[in-house]
Amino acid sequence: MCLAVPAKLIQHDGQQGIVDLHGNRLPVNTMMTPDAQSGDWILIHAGFAIERLNPEEARETWALIEEVERATCNSADQNDTQQHNTTAQPARGGIS
Amino acid sequence: MSLTRACTDSLLQCLRVAAKAIAHDVAFMEVCGTHTTSAFRCGLPSVMPPNVRLISGPGCPVCVTSQGDIDRLIDLGSRRDVILCTYGDMLRVPGRQGNLENARVHGSRIEVVYSSMDAVKLARTQPDREVVFAAVGFETTAPATAAAICEAQRLNVKNFSVLASHKRIIPAMRALLTDGEIPRIKGFLCPGHVSVIIGSEVYQSIVDEFGVSCVVGGFEPPQLISALVCLTELVVNNKTALVNQYPEAVHAKGNRWALALLEQIFEPGDARWRGMGNIPDSGLVLRREYQRFDAALRFNLPEPQEREPAGCICGKVISGAALPVQCKLFARACTPISPIGPCMVSSEGTCSAWFKYGPSKQLKNPRSHSDELLEVQS
Amino acid sequence: MNKQSINDVAMQPHAMPARFTHVALAHGGGGQLTDALLSQIVMPRLANPALSQLLDSGIIPGGKLALTIDSYVVQPLFFPGGDIGRLAVCGTVNDLAVCGAHPRALALSMILAEGLDRKILERVLDSVAATASEAGVRIITGDTKVVGHGQADGIYLTTAGIGELMGHALPHPDHIKPGDVLIINGPIGEHGLTVMLAREMPEVESVLRSDVAPLNGLIEQLRSAIPEVVFMRDPTRGGLAGLTADLAARTGWRINLEETHIPIRPEAKHAADMLGLDPLDIANEGKVVVVVRPEQAPAALHAMRQHPLGRQAQIIGYVTSEKDGVCTLHTSIGGWRVLQKSYGEQLPRIC
Numbered sequence: 001m002c003l004a005v006p007a008k009l010i011q012h013d014g015q016q017g018i019v020d021l022h023g024n025r026l027p028v029n030t031m032m033t034p035d036a037q038s039g040d041w042i043l044i045h046a047g048f049a050i051e052r053l054n055p056e057e058a059r060e061t062w063a064l065i066e067e068v069e070r071a072t073c074n075s076a077d078q079n080d081t082q083q084h085n086t087t088a089q090p091a092r093g094g095i096s
Numbered sequence: 097m098s099l100t101r102a103c104t105d106s107l108l109q110c111l112r113v114a115a116k117a118i119a120h121d122v123a124f125m126e127v128c129g130t131h132t133t134s135a136f137r138c139g140l141p142s143v144m145p146p147n148v149r150l151i152s153g154p155g156c157p158v159c160v161t162s163q164g165d166i167d168r169l170i171d172l173g174s175r176r177d178v179i180l181c182t183y184g185d186m187l188r189v190p191g192r193q194g195n196l197e198n199a200r201v202h203g204s205r206i207e208v209v210y211s212s213m214d215a216v217k218l219a220r221t222q223p224d225r226e227v228v229f230a231a232v233g234f235e236t237t238a239p240a241t242a243a244a245i246c247e248a249q250r251l252n253v254k255n256f257s258v259l260a261s262h263k264r265i266i267p268a269m270r271a272l273l274t275d276g277e278i279p280r281i282k283g284f285l286c287p288g289h290v291s292v293i294i295g296s297e298v299y300q301s302i303v304d305e306f307g308v309s310c311v312v313g314g315f316e317p318p319q320l321i322s323a324l325v326c327l328t329e330l331v332v333n334n335k336t337a338l339v340n341q342y343p344e345a346v347h348a349k350g351n352r353w354a355l356a357l358l359e360q361i362f363e364p365g366d367a368r369w370r371g372m373g374n375i376p377d378s379g380l381v382l383r384r385e386y387q388r389f390d391a392a393l394r395f396n397l398p399e400p401q402e403r404e405p406a407g408c409i410c411g412k413v414i415s416g417a418a419l420p421v422q423c424k425l426f427a428r429a430c431t432p433i434s435p436i437g438p439c440m441v442s443s444e445g446t447c448s449a450w451f452k453y454g455p456s457k458q459l460k461n462p463r464s465h466s467d468e469l470l471e472v473q474s
Numbered sequence: 475m476n477k478q479s480i481n482d483v484a485m486q487p488h489a490m491p492a493r494f495t496h497v498a499l500a501h502g503g504g505g506q507l508t509d510a511l512l513s514q515i516v517m518p519r520l521a522n523p524a525l526s527q528l529l530d531s532g533i534i535p536g537g538k539l540a541l542t543i544d545s546y547v548v549q550p551l552f553f554p555g556g557d558i559g560r561l562a563v564c565g566t567v568n569d570l571a572v573c574g575a576h577p578r579a580l581a582l583s584m585i586l587a588e589g590l591d592r593k594i595l596e597r598v599l600d601s602v603a604a605t606a607s608e609a610g611v612r613i614i615t616g617d618t619k620v621v622g623h624g625q626a627d628g629i630y631l632t633t634a635g636i637g638e639l640m641g642h643a644l645p646h647p648d649h650i651k652p653g654d655v656l657i658i659n660g661p662i663g664e665h666g667l668t669v670m671l672a673r674e675m676p677e678v679e680s681v682l683r684s685d686v687a688p689l690n691g692l693i694e695q696l697r698s699a700i701p702e703v704v705f706m707r708d709p710t711r712g713g714l715a716g717l718t719a720d721l722a723a724r725t726g727w728r729i730n731l732e733e734t735h736i737p738i739r740p741e742a743k744h745a746a747d748m749l750g751l752d753p754l755d756i757a758n759e760g761k762v763v764v765v766v767r768p769e770q771a772p773a774a775l776h777a778m779r780q781h782p783l784g785r786q787a788q789i790i791g792y793v794t795s796e797k798d799g800v801c802t803l804h805t806s807i808g809g810w811r812v813l814q815k816s817y818g819e820q821l822p823r824i825c
Contacts, residue, residue, distance in 0.1 A: 003130050003444075004236065004289045005747050021748060023681035023741030024671075029213060031243060032354045043292060043345055046183070046233075046240045047211025051292045051351055057344035101734070104807040137752065139809025210675060317807045433498065433507060443750055453811050 004045035006053055012038050019044055100318065107321040108143055114328040115145035123149040123279050124327050125272070125416055127265055128287030129156035129444025130315055136453035138317040148328060151279060151416040152449070154268055154369060155287060157233045158185045158442035159414055162368040164400020165261045166191040166438075169230050170199055172259060172395060179205040179222060181215035182230040183237075188441045192403065195441075212244035219248070219256035228391045231258040236289040238262040238380050239354040242361035245382075245389050257391040260382055263367055265290050266298060267378035272415060273306045275372075279416060283309035283327040285320075288342045293358075295350030296340040303338045314342040361386055368402065370438060371411015410437035413446050420450040427451055502547075504711025504757075505816040530569040530707060531637070533644070540575035542566055543634040551594065551628055553672040555664075555683030556759070558631055559601030564688045564759060565710070566635035567609045571690040572706040572762060574644045574697070575637030577609060582616040583632040588623045598629060609688035611635070645705045645765075650725045652795035654704055655771040657764045659692060659778055660685070660786040661737040662714050666756035667745045675749075682741050685760035692781045693762065699777035705765040708758065712816055715754035715801070717763055718791070719815040722801040730802045731791035731813065754803075755816050765793070 007019035007028075015031045019042065028042075033049040036042050041053040115122075126132065132152045135141070144150065154160050170191045173180035180196070187197045187208065200206040205225070209215055212229055219227035231241040241258055248256040265287060273281075286299055291312045299310035309330045313323030323341050330337055340346055358380070367379025382390045391397070404411065407425050412418035420426045420439070426447060430436040439447035493514060494501075501511045517526070524532045531542035546562045563580065570577040582602065586595065606613055643649075665684040689708065697703055709717040714736065722729040738753050746753045760783065766774045771789060778784030801813040 003747075003750055004292070005744065021741075022744040023739075024745050024748065025679040026675070026677055029211070029243065032239060032351055032357070034353060043289070045289065046237055047213060048240050048243065050236065050239070050289070050354060051345050054344045100806060101808065108807070136811065137805075138807050139803070139805035139811040140807070142809040142811065143807060208674075210677070317805075321807070452814065452816075 004043045004050060006041050007044050009036055009038055009040050009042050009049070012036065017049065019049070103318050104321055107318060107325055110325045111148070111321060111328060112145050114325060114332050115148045117332045118147060118328070121147045121149065122328065122331055123151055123281045124283045124285055124324070125151045125153040125281045126285040126287075127153040127155040127269060128285075128290065129159070129442065130289065131155060131285060131287065131313070131320070132446060132449050133444055133453075134315045134317070135320055136449045138320070140317070140320060144324075148324070149279075150285070150324065151281065152413075152446040153272060153416045154372065154414040155265075156414075156439070156442050156444040156446070157237070157263055158189055159410065159438040159445045160263060160268075160369045160372070161186075161189065161232055161261055161438065162370050162400060162402055163191060163404065164368065164402045165259075166195075167193075168392070168397050168400055169259060170194065170196060171397065172228050172391060173199050173204045173206045174202075175226075175395075178226045178228055178395075179207060179218060180228050180230060181207050181209045181212075181218060183232065184208045185442055185444075186230055186232060188435065189438050190405075190435055190441065192401075212240040213247060216244050216248050216251070216253060216256055219253050220251065223255055226255050226257070226394075228395075229256070229258045231260045231262055234263055234265050234287070234290050235293045235358070236287075238362065239293060239351075239357045242357040245361050245386055246357065248389065249386075257389050257394050258382075259391040259397075260362075260380060261367075262362070262380040263369065264364065264378050264380060266294075266302070267364075267375050268369060268372070269302055270306075271372060271375045271378070273302070273308065275415065275417075281308060281416075282331050283311065283336075285323050285327065286310050286312040288312060288314050288346065291340075291342065291346045291350070293351050293354045295348055296338065296346050297348045298350075300338050303336050307336050309336045309338070311339045312342050312346050314345070368400070369414075371404070371409075371414050405436050408437040410439045410447070413437075413439050420447040423447070503816065504716060508711075509815075527646075529573055529646075531573040531575060531635075533573070533639070538639055540570055540573050540637045540639055541634065542569040542573075542637075543632065544569060545630060545632040547627070547630050548669060549627055550669075550672050551598065553669050553684055554680070555668055556686040557598060557601050558629060559598040560605045560686050561759060562631040562633045563602055563605040563609060563611070564686050566633040567611060567688045567690055568708045568759075568762070570635050570637035571688075571693045572645070572708055573637075573639075574703075574706075575639050576694070577611045577635055577637045577690050579612050579614045579636050580606065581634040582613045583634075584616070584618045585626045585630040585632075586618065586620050587626040587628050588620055590628050594628065598631075605688065609690060643702055645703050647705050647721060647724050649704045650721070650727065650765055650793055651704075651767075652727060652793050653768050654765050654793040655768050655789055656718070656729070656731070656791040656793075657766065657771065657774055657778065657787055658709075658714070658737070658790050659689075659762055659764075659784040660760070661739045661742065662709070662758055662761065663738060663742040663746060663753035663756040665759040666713070667742055667749070667751070667753075670749060670751075671745060678745075680741060680745060682739075682745055685758055687760035687783055689760065689762050689783060692778065692783045695781050696764065696774060696777050696784075700766060700770050700774050702770070703764055703766055703774070706762055708762050710757050710759060713753070713755040713757055714763070714790075715752070715813045716815045719801040719813050721765075723799045723815075725793070726797055726799045728794040728796035728798050728800050728802060729791060730794055730804055733803050733805045735788055735790045737786050737788050737790075754813065763790075768792070 007021040010020045011018040017028050017030045019028050028049045030049045033052050036052045042049040043051045188195050215229040296312050311323045311326045362380035364377040365379050365381035409423045430440050435441035439445035501507050531540040544565045546558050548558050551558045567577045668682045668684045671678050778787035803811050803813050
């Protein structure tokens with residue numbers, strides 16, 4: 001329940017923003033991080049940005065995390081024509 | 097070998113060296129459900145030095161919600177004129193008569209929300225129903241409730257209220273340190289995300305008054321191990337200290353906007369913790385000027401009745417006084433599908449973690465062929 | 475004061491689920507409760523040599539044909555990368571293919587809810603037709619029923635499939651031996667996560683797509699190169715953890731997976747983090763786990779990587795010589811944990 005994940009703020013308008021979590025985009029409320037700017041990494045929890053992450057401090061940790069991801073995610077995307085149809089729009093779910 | 101593995105290997109080596117320098121057993125406690133699951137998921141118990149224990153404390157806010165509070169939520173949810181909004185974690189926590197999910201199956205209007213603001217939005221679109229938000233969580237989550245109340249006030253939403261059950265972690269940490277039944281701990285791995293809100297400075301009083309170290313740690317395996325190294329080395333050097341090992345997210349004074357929200361809407365009050373009883377000042381109650389958003393007052397709810405199910409020792413497990421495997425009900429009558437206590441139902445509960453991940457059995461001859469597999473792949 | 479270190483406490487085996495009085499949603503999860511339903515109610519009444527094998531398809535006595543059946547109750551009906559129609563064809567085709575059968579024909583049963591929009595039905599059946607063509611199978615018979623408004627959540631599909639067993643030694647878990655290697659054809663978790671997001675968090679726009687795909691072409695290519703594939707199964711409900719834990723329990727050998735070798739895309743990993751889920755437990759509908767003899771692993775990998783659905787094939791684990799029937803995960807920090815089949819439903823209605 002205290003799960004908070006780092007995400008990149010890609011749009012920001014007043015107290016509403018959109019973050020990107022490695023290809024997953026979702027809305028967040030930024031009232032607790034009024035100094036966050038587009039391009040910042042923020043910590044999101046229950047629909048709110050709860051802190052702006054300090055990239056200098058995080059660099060080392062993230063380098064390790066990204067390195068693991070590079071090793072396990074196996075640079076698949078360019079070879080994989082079946083899985084990623086880039087023209088498809090994300091579905092909204094439900095009966096359309 | 098990957099960079100991460102090289103890093104965690106060398107951190108583990110530091111941990112082993114430090115542990116060897118301690119002649120006796122030493123115990124630390126984490127008080128964050130996300131730390132519990134992160135530690136189990138990366139197999140940390142299997143690589144810990146035998147004399148260093150990391151006890152799981154009351155870090156799961158769902159688990160520490162008292163049965164009486166759960167019953168009040170179920171009661172509210174079953175009222176025809178009420179829509180109860182809740183985070184998903186709460187759906188299957190057992191009350192005395194079933195849980196919110198059963199109630200939903202039987203027709204109660206119970207909505208799972210991702211954000212507290214969704215509950216306010218729902219109230220605006222359903223003016224003929226009362227919308228109640230189940231406000232559960234530690235200080236990480238409480239500001240979201242405060243924000244929702246501010247929003248409801250700003251928009252003059254009359255049919256929105258919260259059943260407030262937020263908890264504050266520091267009074268609980270103090271209570272644990274004064275409880276004779278809890279194993280004597282030499283330090284806390286402090287919750288990373290609670291600390292984002294409340295800051296790291298606030299733990300200094302625990303260091304000073306109780307002589308235990310407090311290390312604020314992150315959740316990735318290298319961060320977990322690094323925090324344990326720090327705690328252990330402090331013991332080796334006979335020191336106690338407050339150390340912030342999650343500085344990218346945690347500042348000394350916390351998040352001032354989140355704290356301002358909390359200050360505006362809530363004040364400390366007594367709260368009942370499952371299995372630990374009443375802990376003074378450990379809850380967040382609505383300030384007088386916001387009491388019209390208090391669902392307990394609005395619906396005139398009776399005082400909650402507390403009665404633990406027979407045989408359930410969640411309270412002892414939550415406080416670190418017992419291991420899940422010491423509970424007679426664990427993995428027999430009490431399972432993730434038919435949980436008796438909250439520690440089993442919450443995905444961050446200690447019993448749930450033990451059930452799913454298992455403590456590392458002493459596996460006979462574990463041997464990795466990882467390097468050989470890598471050769472074949474290339 | 476509890477003197478035991480958690481490292482000393484042997485894991486207690488979980489008790490078998492107790493006798494249940496009512497069916498719960500969790501009984502459909504593909505986890506231990508599903509097993510309980512089978513063992514308490516189905517097998518005592520229906521057991522016979524073919525059924526008792528509990529493989530993905532049943533071998534019809536005579537050894538030439540395999541038969542399988544599956545129902546599809548996914549919500550929502552349409553999701554990024556697929557829909558209920560595509561699932562219904564692929565799921566059944568794959569259950570035949572992993573047993574060593576060439577899928578030849580399907581039967582399709584539809585249960586439609588009164589009030590279902592015609593356009594939805596057309597869209598679903600267009601997808602069934604397109605996927606059947608892709609897989610090289612035909613729908614040769616079917617049935618349609620209509621139930622009242624609000625029942626069947628729009629549409630339920632059931633497909634039965636028949637396939638020809640062709641000559642090679644059939645894959646079977648009894649053939650698994652210590653030293654055998656496990657290979658998966660690509661990254662995990664995508665189907666279940668995509669459906670979960672579409673259903674529970676529609677506000678999230680994700681690049682995640684269901685991996686639902688017919689695997690018979692990939693498997694034929696593999697078996698052309700390696701006729702003696704030891705065993706195959708697709709990690710659907712219960713995910714990779716469920717499949718491997720099952721296999722370990724069934725064979726009695728300890729099977730180890732290497733966490734750092736299990737492929738997963740960043741968007742899947744982070745979506746799982748966000749939802750608080752473990753990717754190892756999440757359903758896949760376009761993945762197959764293949765068990766081969768170690769000396770055949772390089773050739774198997776090579777054969778699989780020539781196919782579009784196998785470009786990211788990876789060796790992910792191996793069968794050990796420890797006889798404890800446990801599935802272990804060697805973690806990224808060099809630790810160990812036991813992987814279990816999930817107990818009930820983690821993700822309801824995902825296939």
